[in-house]
Structure formats: C-alpha cells, structure tokens
Amino acid sequence: MKIAIVVKEHIETKGGLERYAVTLSRGLTARGHEVHVYANRWDVDESLIFHYVPCVKWLNLLKVITFPANARKHLAKSSFDLVYSLTPLYPVDIYRVGEGIHADVLRARFPNPLKRFLKRLTPKHRSILAIEKRLFTKGNYRAIITNSKLVKERLNQVYDVPFQDIEVIYNGYDDKLFNTNTRAYRGNLRDTYGIGDKEKVLLFASNDFKRKGLVYLLEAIAFLNRRDIRVRLMVVGKGKTAQYKRIAERLGILSQVIFAGAVTDIERY
Structure with missing residues (x-):
C-alpha cells in the first residue's frame, strides 16, 4: 500500500x-x-x-x-x-x-x-x-x-x-530499548544526581508538565513527607521548570526534586 x-x-x-x-x-x-x-x-x-x-x-x-x-x-x-x-x-x-x-x-x-x-x-x-x-x-x-x-x-x-x-489501541513499547537491562544505568545516574543507594525515587517523564499533572505529584510528595515517608522525584522532559521549582519550594520539597530537563536517552532513566 x-x-x-x-x-x-x-x-x-x-x-x-x-x-x-x-x-x-x-x-x-x-x-x-x-x-x-x-x-x-x-x-x-x-x-x-x-x-x-x-x-x-x-x-x-x-x-x-x-x-x-x-x-x-x-x-x-x-x-x-x-x-x-x-x-x-x-x-x-x-x-x-x-x-x-x-x-x-x-x-x-x-x-x-x-x-x-x-x-x-x-x-x-x-x-x-x-x-x-x-x-x-x-x-x-x-x-x-x-x-x-x-x-x-x-x-x-x-x-x-x-x-x-x-x-x-493501547500504546506499545520497544522491548529492545526498555527492559530490565536498563538497571545497569541506575548506579551511574544516582551518582550523577546525588541520589543515595537506598533512597526511593519516582520518575515523571513528560514534555507537558501541566496536562500530565506534575503539580499533583509534587503535592503528593509533600503529603508523604507529613507521614514521615520520604521519596525523591526525578522530572525528565521539557517544561516550565522555574514555575514548578517555585511550587516545590513553597511545598518545602525542593531539595527532593530533580529537574533533569529534556534528554535523548530516556531509557537510561
């Protein structure tokens, strides 16, 4: 065709x-x-x-x-x-x-x-x-x-x-790119971003922070803090970083959030 x-x-x-x-x-x-x-x-x-x-x-x-x-x-x-x-x-x-x-x-x-x-x-x-x-x-x-x-x-x-x-038709994924072998990247990434070996990390990947609800995730992390549950958040993608940094700072969680920016090797994350 x-x-x-x-x-x-x-x-x-x-x-x-x-x-x-x-x-x-x-x-x-x-x-x-x-x-x-x-x-x-x-x-x-x-x-x-x-x-x-x-x-x-x-x-x-x-x-x-x-x-x-x-x-x-x-x-x-x-x-x-x-x-x-x-x-x-x-x-x-x-x-x-x-x-x-x-x-x-x-x-x-x-x-x-x-x-x-x-x-x-x-x-x-x-x-x-x-x-x-x-x-x-x-x-x-x-x-x-x-x-x-x-x-x-x-x-x-x-x-x-x-x-x-x-x-x-649900979204598929490339199992040659996204698979358990990507765990080999974890050590280097944690070192690069100063994340401890035992720290729990959540990943948010999007180029549309607002539509994908990043603000709600930030609020959820602040909520967990009040329950003495501490996690880190890795934000990967292009968006209004300064605006969300201000929100994270207002919530008292800025030190827990890492904004990695747009990347070309998302599988490493």
Whole structure:
C-alpha cells in the first residue's frame, strides 16, 4: 500500500507522539508498504519518503492553522491508499487521538471555569476547537484510534462520534530499548544526581508538565513527607521548570526534586 503519515515532527527523541510516529512509519515500511511522511521537521531515514510541510512558527494562531492547511494542499497533489494523521487534519482515513480532545486539555490546564471560558474565546483555542469539530464530523474520517477507553467515551460524549467508529489501541513499547537491562544505568545516574543507594525515587517523564499533572505529584510528595515517608522525584522532559521549582519550594520539597530537563536517552532513566 501507498501510505501517507502526517505529523508535525517526525523525531524519535522529541516525545511520545513523535516516537510513535517514527515507530509506526518504520514498522509499515518493514512490512513492505511505501510510506510517505508529511512533516515540518524530521530525522533523516532513508527507508521513508519525506515531504516538507511549511508552517508559521512565530505566532501560535498561525502555527495552529498553517500546518494542517499546507498539509492538505500537499496531500492533494498525490494519491494514497491510506492517509493516517497524528495531528488534527481533515479529511483523512485514520486519525489517531494521541493527546486527548482539546476541550479536555483546556479543562486540565485551566481548572478555573472563568479562566477556561476566556481561553476558549482566544483565536488560538477557537481555531483548534473548530478544526477538531470538523475533523470529528462523519465523512471527514473513516476510523479513529484512541489509546484509552476514556478518550473513546469522551469523543462520543463531546462530538457524538459513534463508538463503532473508534478503535482503542493501547500504546506499545520497544522491548529492545526498555527492559530490565536498563538497571545497569541506575548506579551511574544516582551518582550523577546525588541520589543515595537506598533512597526511593519516582520518575515523571513528560514534555507537558501541566496536562500530565506534575503539580499533583509534587503535592503528593509533600503529603508523604507529613507521614514521615520520604521519596525523591526525578522530572525528565521539557517544561516550565522555574514555575514548578517555585511550587516545590513553597511545598518545602525542593531539595527532593530533580529537574533533569529534556534528554535523548530516556531509557537510561
């Protein structure tokens, strides 16, 4: 089959969605399919055919609307057996909801109802919600993939997407990369970050601290402290580090939290 995969960044070390795109592309190629990747940025891979999709990056609103608009124009120039998108785009054959629906993203990022309402009125969020509404309209997709039953239910509740149109496929993992052999890294990492051999350490890995609930984890560690249970927290990923350091300091746990930043070798952690 001749397959098009659409994703803003086809970069294995960027994040979960991007790693998924790379794994999917390589897997389909290994099975004999001709895979074309439509992206704005990518890691070179000679087994894949890449098409550059321009997008404006200096203004959030334009960034949101220019990538799908340009991707649509580029896709129209070719004929594919299947168009699989990992970024909001319509019409497509398959769309994978990798980051939840935007209404829920807003709810997680802005718990205050008034602030959330005002955010929904901004051009950026209005555009995202409008694109999403069109995307989930019957006729703009053949099938939708989610990575959880919760998102499947939310698609039905918010956009009235029929359950039979949604397939839940849980995230897999690369057992050649993530396995018990990674324990060999523990000693060096503990030495690097000044963690004692017997200290208990929790790992938080994400490039979206707010949506993934880092603040609640920090509060949980403070709660454990009050119960005389001490743990360390390793935060790996790109985010508003200064903001969360202030929260940790306010909670009295800053000395227990390590912000490692973005890494390219997450398996070591």
